[in-house]
Amino acid sequence: MARADLPPAPQLDWAYFLDVDGTLIEIADTPDAVRVDAALLDLIARLHRASGGAVALVSGRALSFMRQRLGRLRLPLAGQHGLERRDARGRLHRVAAAPAAARRTITQALAPILARHPGLLLEDKGLTLALHYRLAPHLAAYAQRLMARLAAAAGSGFELQLGKRVAELKPAGTNKGKTVEHYLAEPPFKGRRPVFIGDDLNDEHGFAAVNRLRGVSIKVGRGRSCARYRLRDVAAVRAWLADTLQSRE
Ligand SMILES: [Mg+2]
Incomplete structure (x- = not known):
């Protein structure tokens, strides 16, 4: 450098x-x-x-x-x-945490996907939901698209934060x-x-x-x-x- x-x-x-x-x-x-x-x-x-x-x-x-x-x-x-x-x-x-119902909708939508792809890891931090794909880097684009779609479906309360090998939904603001x-x-x-x-x-x-x-x-x-x-x-x-x-x- x-x-x-x-x-x-x-x-x-x-x-x-x-x-x-x-x-x-x-x-x-x-x-x-x-x-x-x-x-x-x-x-x-x-x-x-x-x-x-x-x-x-x-x-x-x-x-x-x-x-x-x-x-x-x-x-x-x-x-x-x-x-x-x-x-x-x-x-x-x-x-304040996002409404429990909104979080449940997201985790339920992710459940079958996590079962299908063992390299994807969902971390529930309490206020945010982070989908890690470090163990499955070939799924990067898929994971990012998926979480963007879930953020949009969840309404204005959530926003997508991308990071290193992670796509995370967090309360906006x-x-x-x-x-x-x-x-x-x-x-x-x-x-x-x-x-x-x-x-x-x-x-x-x-x-x-x-x-x-x-x-x-x-x-x-x-x-x-x-x-x-x-x-x-x-x-x-x-x-x-x-x-x-x-x-x-
Ligand atoms: Mg860091």
Whole structure:
């Protein structure tokens, strides 16, 4: 990657919004298979402390999953693309779930398809329904078309969010960009220059939000993006965060 794409050295008075899968940890074959290592927990804890608490993880994962995997780490967490969010004071904000009948219609329509294609995996995160095709990449176009059709049939309450080997239906109206704006209205994020780091299509909302705010948007890996900067991979993200901490702590 061109040197001109490399982000500037991070500052401890910035506000950090970090995606998790594909950004801080490697993507696994199935959603349950990811491992959060002790080195990462230590890095995030140090950044959180050194920045005065201005670090939030903003993930497509369910909040319950993140809490379970992050163990002792107590920090602001946004799950399901920001549909559920724990703020810096520990308060929980959650959008209303779509009507149960609409969700049931979707899962019932998917049931025979999942039975026919064992490589397709449906993950019910509580507010969103994610159809993973990582184990059956040849079904990508089919899975995307299928979920687009189900989103349209479900009415305006749902929208389709595509990602790496996943097509996801989520309640409309919230995304990672709006989540960043919510955090920036509250201490300790308020008034700081925002940084957003992510690797996937849903992170584009986060990049766009910090671009509007003259922040630092960083795309991990290749692919089209509105982010201003690039880091090559998970290891490069960790190194970028860690180098700065080492020189300042
Ligand atoms: Mg990601």
